[in-house]
Amino acid sequence: MSTNINLFSPYQLGELELANRIVMAPLTRQRAGGGNVPHQLNAIYYAQRASAGLIIAEATQVTPQGQGYPHTPGIHSPEQVAGWKLVTEAVHQQGGRIFLQLWHVGRISHPDLQPDGVLPIAPSAIAPKGEVFTYEGKKPYVIPRALETSEIPDIVEQFRQGAANALEAGFDGVEIHSANGYLIDQFLRDSTNQRTDKYGGSVENRARLLLEITEAVTSVWDSQRVGVRLSPSGTFNDISDSNPLETFGYAAQALNRFNLAYLHIFEALEADIRHGATIVPTSYLRERFTGTLIVNGGYTREKADSVLANNAADLIAFGTLFISNPDLPERLALNAPLNQPDPSTFYGGGEKGYTDYPFLELASK
Secondary structure (H helix, E strand, O other), X not given: XXXXXXXXXXXXXXXXXXXXXXXXXXXXXXXXXXXXXXXXXXXXXXXXXXXXXXXXXXXXXOOHHHOOOOOOOEOOOHHHXXXXXXXXXXXXXXXXXXXXXXXXXXXXXXXHHOHHHOOOEEOOOOOOOOEEEEOOEEEEOOOOEEOOHHHHHHHXXXXXXXXXXXXXXXXXXXXXXXXXXXXXXXXXXXXXXXXXXXXXXOHHHHOHHHHHHHHHHOOOOOHHHEEXXXXXXXXXXXXXXXXXXXXHHHHHHHHHHHOOOEEEEEOOOHHHHHOOXXXXXXXXXXOOOOOOEEEEOOOOHHHHHHHHHOOOOXXXXXXXXXXXXXXXXXXXXXXXXXXXXXXXXXXXXXXXXXXXXXXXXXXXX
């Protein structure tokens, strides 16, 4: 049944009233300062985009061990908390809402990025295909070290502490990154999880880490300030599953017990289809998750409005369009021309391709 709801309809997300249904997706930009500390340039970037109904800030490692790329921010040191305060204060001054995405990359790392040059950790000792970006350039992925069962409570605690640090930093909520082939996704999928303990084998066991982390994070935050991101059809970072309908259908239903703020689904992209992914329809998860649903994946205004009008999702996340259009909601509302993004400046660097994209009134002069 079609409704009159569109991108510009307000939305009540728990206690938070969102001005529109446009979400800024979490976007890794690799522009943190020394010590992986956010700084003033990051605050300007996010404040420029505060007209989004909700900003989900970039993936942010909860531990030094969780880093997989140069210059990505953390949320595990006092300096990082102080740096993120610059960001949250700038966004709030512009009337925006901002969540932080909590992240651990697992095997998608390299000893060059790890404390003391140790091996990255993973559910099982299986190397991903491809190469990783280090401070010295691209290098082949290594075989990670499989976590001991006794070590997994420490991973859960890292997420809990990261959530507590995000609260101190002034965020409006947090999102648990369980997508895109990173650590929690590695535990969920049977291609990367070949464990024989209580965290491997059955789908219930493979989902255990996600649920334990969610329980820990919701012990810090009201559950209506916590979201989870999944990529059930994703193949990024050499990830796959033999039965993603079962795996992610179970995960979506199991998350209902927490009364979360939302479930955020990164939908299949053309690259996933080319890699032979089994597509998990968003409608399949919509039937199983009872709360707010965010979808992300190459949306246009027309497609977004259709999905919202037909109640197939509640909020729409935009990624690349927000990189090049800090005033994206205004441009979409006016059907105005969009700035074209410059992929060469997506990762690393300074102001160029980060805070220098023009606003509509400047672009028209």
